[in-house]
Amino acid sequence: MKKMLFIKTLLALSLFFVVFSNFNYSHASLLSDMRGQINSFESQGQGVNVDTGNVVKPFVELARLLMTIGAGVLVAVTTYMGIKYLTSGPDAQAKLKVQLIGLVVSGFVIFGAYFIWKIVLTFANNSL
Numbered sequence: 001m002k003k004m005l006f007i008k009t010l011l012a013l014s015l016f017f018v019v020f021s022n023f024n025y026s027h028a029s030l031l032s033d034m035r036g037q038i039n040s041f042e043s044q045g046q047g048v049n050v051d052t053g054n055v056v057k058p059f060v061e062l063a064r065l066l067m068t069i070g071a072g073v074l075v076a077v078t079t080y081m082g083i084k085y086l087t088s089g090p091d092a093q094a095k096l097k098v099q100l101i102g103l104v105v106s107g108f109v110i111f112g113a114y115f116i117w118k119i120v121l122t123f124a125n126n127s128l
């Protein structure tokens with residue numbers, strides 16, 4: 001028991017020293033070098049027009065496909081769980097209610113991801 005505590009303490013201390021040993025040098029030169037690289041990259045790209053419609057189109061099609069698949073699976077699983085709930089006894093119904101939480105969360109994830117995607121896409125199109 002004491003050996004395990006010693007190993008955990010030693011591991012925690014070594015991790016602490018590794019994490020905080022990298023904060024000894026100045027970041028000013030690193031940041032100024034990065035800013036110079038950013039400025040040179042921006043100057044190379046000025047005057048170049050990018051057609052965002054061609055860039056975004058495959059991703060929109062992929063999002064629609066994934067949304068359709070996700071909604072179909074969600075409907076199928078909901079129907080299956082509903083039928084199983086109606087035909088099962090009280091113990092199985094209690095287990096299905098617990099599984100229903102996962103079903104509701106997955107529905108929020110599927111449709112929430114779609115709406116977040118649409119919001120990001122709308123803002124990206126308006127800003128360009």
